Amino acid sequence: MVDVVSAAWVSERLGDVRVVDVRDEWEFDGIGHLPTAASVPFDEFRSTEGDVGMLPGRDAWAELLSDAGITADDDVVAYDDTHGVFAARFLVTALLYGHDPAKLHLLDGDFSSWNREYETTTDASELPDVTYEVTTAEETPLVGFEAVEAALDDPEAVIVDTRDPEEFDEGHLPGAVNLDWRELVDDETRGLKPRDELESVLESVEITPDHRIVLYCNTARRISHTYVVLSHLGYDGVEFYEGSLTEWEARDGAIVRE
Template sequence: MKFVKDSEWLLNHLNDVDVRIVDCRFSLADPQKGEINYRKNHLPGAVYFDLEKDLSGTVGDHGGRHPLPDMDVLVKKLENAGISHEISVIAYDDGEGAFAARFWWLLQYLGHSNVYVLDGGFKNWLEADLPVTPNVPTFKREDFRLDLRQELLATYEEVKDAVSKRNKVLIDSREVKRFLGIEEPIDKKAGHIPGALNKPWMEGLRGGRYLPISEQSERFANLDSTQPIIVYCGSGVTAVPNFLALKEAGFEKVKLYVGSFSDWISYEENKIESSS
């Protein structure tokens, strides 16, 4: 796969000076847990990036629960971690896939193309009895060239236009019950953006590993690969595994609505569809 590497690949490149490993473990239920676990042990040479402190911005009236971070601030953090465009980067989480994918998408958006996700994450790494360490590394500061790829980002205005004109495919990546509005454990309203299709993100993985390209293609067989696609979820995190899977399956015109459903419902005038 183009954007996913397995543990064997990483083990062979573990000591390469031009490879940087990023630990993205996080728990929405316990936001401190990821960093605490990182301090206990992590892959050798891994640096830690926190979903809410590093990979998201300040929550406001609009923008969703995990808005984009300040890009200048993020770039400085990348530079301090020794990451430049000449460095290959591979991110991992506990094996859920979504948190590492969020980092992967952000670096793609920043213009860094040599970035990957570790298949199976930390859980698979431990199960294979591969090395871990509590040692926190330091790296020489590098220069990161910011080159935003706006074609990867769907703005609120673009989503609103797509709902009105039905000229783009909207993919809701949440589980079926949330898509249908049967239950909503997080956001203030239940349902989905009008006209959206449901492609639950977790169906693109099996045991924490991404399905092979042939099976990803089957998941999206009812879609036209030439039509523009916008993926979203609740807050722009779990939609990214679908973004990655679509890219692996050969879909080129794919964008992420970072604000996602939590941003959509922050505008009182917006309509919502549900099964009720």
């Protein structure tokens, strides 16, 4: 599944992987970026129709990745400058559009942490002229409104709200546990906390491999990071509610307010 890789791992493979920078274009051009990186700003792979933050559509996705010099056979590493939360959304989008999850990697840390030890550049990257072919994933973590509603009564399911505690208190799904996605990252290293700390945080809210895990937030950005972390830790059966609270509330799903 999708994994998290170190800066050293990426540095050794810059010529063999496709690197994607999802920061704003002005950051990519003005501040600098990883060598060989392609710029695919976050706003470009969100839907411009309907609910903000939803998937961009198969054709739009294929065009974006083609322009970035990526093929469906490439190993891809994504990064941002926000602990990986926007980059994780890129990777989960790729997963949902059929890219092999074993070829999807999140940089552990972000641009700022990379910049402490490794080279950056403001030079334009030379990108190959390719065509990205979207495929249909053999398996998908996506679940819809009805599946999540049914999961509320499943004693084996843990419904996980990855927003911050204040948002959680303002309204959440019945029975949901709150795991702010930022609890999984270290502010100093800007990457993930050590594995034992991650497992301790997860276990504290009953997120364990023997449970069915259903993730949601507002528009699926924050759950993308949590999904990647759980995938990296080897969790199976993690479900991804793309519609999240945006759809849940629009369809009058039950809400608990603290």
